[in-house]
Amino acid sequence: MSIKHLMLVGLVVLLAACSSNKANVLDESLSESELYAMAQKNLDANNYSMAIDSLRALESRYPFGRFAEQAQLELIYAYYQSMELEAAKSSADRFIRLHPQHPDVDYAYYMRGMTSFTRDRGLFERFLPLDMTRRDPGAARDSFNEFAQLVSRYPDSRYAPDARLRMVYLRNLLAAYDAHVGHYYLKRGAYVAAANRGRYIVENFQQTPAVGDGLALMVEAYRRLAMDDLADNALLTLQTNYPDHPSLKDGEFRHHVEPAQKDAGWFKSMTTGLLDKALTPPSMNRETQMEREMEQQYQNARSALPKDIRAPQREEQQPKRSIWSRMTFGLFD
Known part of the structure; x- marks a missing residue:
């Protein structure tokens, strides 16, 4: 196909799009009932973008009409179904603020929790087997708190049973996330932080x-800290309540986490690490948001320790080498 033909086809498509946009402009003469009926028709047909246009027009043209409040509720649903989660949450907050005594305000509370629940479940999360316990738990905490508000304010709501089930799932997810953080601390050698994280899991979840994982973290961390009494108490609790935990083999504790050691390949050895920063983009230094958050938590926990018991980091143990020293392999140092 020649360039002229391609340009002609593109022009036709552009004109068709422009004409369709003009056709989609809502008639100013439509009454409140007609706008609401149009919105319902679009919702039934799963045409949520058109439904949003109709509901927004209804709300702006007839703010005190008989369908205004119902349109605000259905606008939350339309935004949610079209995956405009921030708009759905803003609409839910606005409805709660404007109509706190409305008989259907519990639906707004429920949908506010659903927007946070769905926030981290995008296209890849829905179709790929990703471990949600290793993701940033911010949205999960927000969703849990918002569902908790619904359950506490409206315990007899028809949405409360589903909210309680989601809260159980979110609580398990948050506990598993903390267990991953504790394992990260063990690998970094931050045994005090790992023991505290394990105890936090046991006390709050x-x-x-994940309670068994929290006890295993406490056993491992206390053993590394030579606190045998605390390690034995945690081990006895683990053996009594979780005899089938993976860290136990024939009743004996076999849970060992070795400190993380990065393997320096031949290319890094040949270049003495000079090209590492050039080859690694800054955004790839930490692969996930969870690792960035765990690194920050580790640094905070380490800085909170007294200096006399703080283990020196590798950068503190060895002075910085100059570029000349790296290029000459230290022969002229």
């Missing part, structure tokens, strides 16, 4: 599957 009872009846979750």
